[in-house]
Amino acid sequence: MxxxxxxxxxxxxxxxxxxxxxxxxxxxxxxxxxxxxxxxxxxxxxxxxxxxxxxxxxxxxxxxxxxxxxxxxxxxxxxxxxxxxxxxxxxxxxxxxxxxxxxxxxxxxxGGADGATLVIGTGSIALVRVDGRDFSIGGYGFPISDEGSGAAVGLSAMRHALRALDGRTRRTPLSIAVAARFGHETARAVAWMDEATPRDYAALAPLVMDYAENDDSIARSIVEDAAQHIEIFIETIYAQGAPRCALAGGLSRRMRPWLRERTTAKLVEPxxxxxxxxxxxxxxxxxxxx
Missing domain, CATH: 3.30.420.40 (ATPase, nucleotide binding domain)
Structure with a gap:
């Protein structure tokens, strides 16, 4: 056996x-x-x-x-x-x-055949197989890359929370919820960021998605920006010759409704x-x- x-x-x-x-x-x-x-x-x-x-x-x-x-x-x-x-x-x-x-x-x-998968999780990367040749798009690591990922969404949420604490942008329920994790103290937030990993930032993504789905304006803008990056990924995948594209990763299910219909029409189920x-x-x- x-x-x-x-x-x-x-x-x-x-x-x-x-x-x-x-x-x-x-x-x-x-x-x-x-x-x-x-x-x-x-x-x-x-x-x-x-x-x-x-x-x-x-x-x-x-x-x-x-x-x-x-x-x-x-x-x-x-x-x-x-x-x-x-x-x-x-x-x-x-x-x-x-x-x-x-x-x-x-x-x-x-199933090992030609196609592409865009992984949207803690990070983001597209893996493409065309004529049996494998290559990737993106995925160079956070924070220089990983567009549309959980880590990128969490980083945007932290930026918004700090700006709101400074008074440089208006507070929203999202900024208040994020700032509350640090007692609404900028110094504590900065200390956390000194040690934070991509996974730590990605842990904020479900919170952002929750507030975006409840029409928080800043949360919506963060998620919409992430969706634009994902759509660019998908367009590039097909431009490189992939016959089909699937989404994978922990954030993909929640991001899919934020994509335009013309984009989701190009996707296949894994x-x-x-x-x-x-x-x-x-x-x-x-x-x-x-």
Whole structure:
């Protein structure tokens, strides 16, 4: 018996799924962030934690673990030197294949066929496959990139809250709610920003979406700006020759109603999720149905 392990390691969380050769899910796991920025030691520990949860749930013994073929999609591994470092990670599996989290999202969305996936989560990146060639658009990292993402939306909310505290712009329910997290004290907000990660900023995005949906003028402007960036992403994807485009990522569902109808008409629903893509990366192929 051969087992397949898929891992989706992103900026907000790391998820795992273990299946057998028939595709039956035997175990799953979930841990915290696992992008390449956290350092190789912590990355390895987080990946192994997620994998171990799935393996424990499946009840595999050591011999069975050695038959596992793993596919892992990890945010940030395209940075110089990261892929070389991954080779040294000591997983007790038959094989391990690595790609970015965006690649496995695209593989899962289109079953490995040509197409594109725009991931809108903590960050944002488009992964495109045309004629079997993979390339990305955007995704250079926060704050220089990640347009339309949760982190970008949260950053805009913080800017608005600070300006409102200064009196440089009018207060709205959104600015009051954000400022309240820091006792309406600018110094506390600045101290938080000194240590804040993209995930911390992205944690503010649901709050912004809530207020935008309740017609807060500033929240609406933030979300509308994010939607414009997403639409530019989608137009660029098709201009680069992709035959289809799907959305993925934790913020995609809430952002979709803010896109113009002519844009949403170009979108397709994903065939599968990033973990499906990770399993395909690992080598899993579903048995043909009769």
């Amino acid at each position: 051969v087992y397949y392990l898929g891992i989706d390691a992103g900026g907000s969380h790391c998820r795992s799924r273990l299946i057998d050769a028939r595709g039956t899910i035997l175990g799953t796991g979930e841990t915290g962030p696992a992008n390449a920025r956290i350092g190789m030691d912590l990355l390895y520990a987080t990946l192994w934690d997620a994998a171990g949860q799935a393996i424990e749930a499946a009840g595999l013994d050591a011999d069975q673990v050695r038959t596992i073929r793993a596919g892992m999609g990890i945010a940030g591994i395209s940075r110089p030197g990261v892929r070389d470092s991954l080779v040294d990670l000591d997983f007790p599996f038959a094989s391990v294949a690595y790609e970015t989290d965006a690649v496995i999202a695209n593989i899962g969305a289109h 065939q599968g999720d990033p973990l499906d893509g990770a399993l395909l990366l690992a080598g899993y192929r579903a048995a043909p149905t009769n």
